[in-house]
Amino acid sequence: MNIDHIEAFIYAVHLNSIHKAADALFLSQPTVTARIKTLERELGQALFKRSGRGIKLTEKGREFFSYAEQIVQTYEKAKKQLSKELIQKEIVIGANPISSQYFIPHILPLWKEALPDVHFTFITATNEILVDQLIRKEIHIAFLKEMSRDAICQSPVLDNSVHLVCHPDHPLANKKNINVGDLSEDSLVFFECGAFDWNRIHKMFEAANVSPRIEFRIGHLEVAKSLIQHNKGIGFLPSLCIKEELKKGTLVTIETDHILNIKQQVYGTYYGTNPPYLWDHLWNVIESFEEKSEQAEAI
Template structure:
């Protein structure tokens, strides 16, 4: 059994498909099928069962897969440490960025980092904060920007941006002239939310329920500017961080501070407490900490 066998098994389970796993690994489908078959012959055990379009692990497959993740992470850490020793100042950092954070706060930081460390490649993955947090925990990403709070036993972190949510409304809305709003006043409104990959999705729903109502959600999106345009078309109301509201056209939408409750929006940079951090990743953490705390 070789490391690549574990890589193939992990990718097949992740994609639930030999074909998609082969595409992700940049090999052909016959190649990955042949490698798994050779391993099954070597072990004299079946690892996968095809049940229609579903691919299921046998007991032997489950046993191997349960060890594959930790072994592959250790192997990645070993490769990263060797690369650090061999190619100082070079490497790759996998960074997760939610759309609001990426577009609003990071283009200049990324440019400055690349100017200082031209040998380090940044792989940027744009996703909701909840998904970014999961990917950092699983070792798919090295670092990520997420919403506070997080599990402090699992993650190290430092603060980036502190803000609060405001309500955005069409200028003709009956509440558009108010100086502030409570969540209870919005009980009958049509809500436009980020989709469930975003931490704000569940946070807003939770706060609405705490205020005595289930929000009537009419649209969901992954893009803050699209949410703003939908509000501008009077399709519903939304909640966005104050700094994001500043980027919206005040002729199209009205943004009003939300009180009772105040919903904080605190961005933090996270990485796993346990495991090896490459030199490139440590340089990214140090650089962004310096930029945001200066």
């Protein structure tokens, strides 16, 4: 029984498609089909049946799937055990643009300090591209928003909730019990990117039957932040990008939790049932980094 044939079967199950499995494995669709057919002949059982445009496991296929995952996991563990002298010295990490700019530059030197013998490769991409790269095993770990995909494991790492911010001299800076009408009367710097559900902000104004005064539509976070710092309007920005400004007092938050509360997390993400190499080590450094950051903010 060939391990590559079993892996092709597992990918087809996770992705619910022979075609997607072929893409993820960098193989042709006929090759993946042939591997699964060979596996079925060896087992003497049909593992899939056609279901519309997709595929569906047979009863025997479902029964074999748990064994297949155990076989691959055992194989991977054995490879690591037998090659202790050749332990992976490189780890490839990906992050979405906001995590790349505001988290990775702080944590990457700490990872290197904790693991001096490891070579780190880092890439930036959208959430969707990062998930595809995880599945293709092009990267080991990614930092991105919450994603609902089969065989993708996620653990929350950072709070990146969205806050309404303004210049400290802005009239709304110290105002309490602000309503949507108050916000609609002010100039809004609207930063929008695919990492967050900005549609909720639009709906907030729609529900109050008012229209926001969007003076600036900005596709670059730093530009949006700069406009707000220069008192050109108010705006909703994610936590990671405004930590330093809030600490220095060049920006202040406007309390809006009573009308809109956008909680967001950055998740450490990997593909498969087993955490990748060095996951625990990297996670320990992150936890230590977060504890120090919280202590500094308390001071």
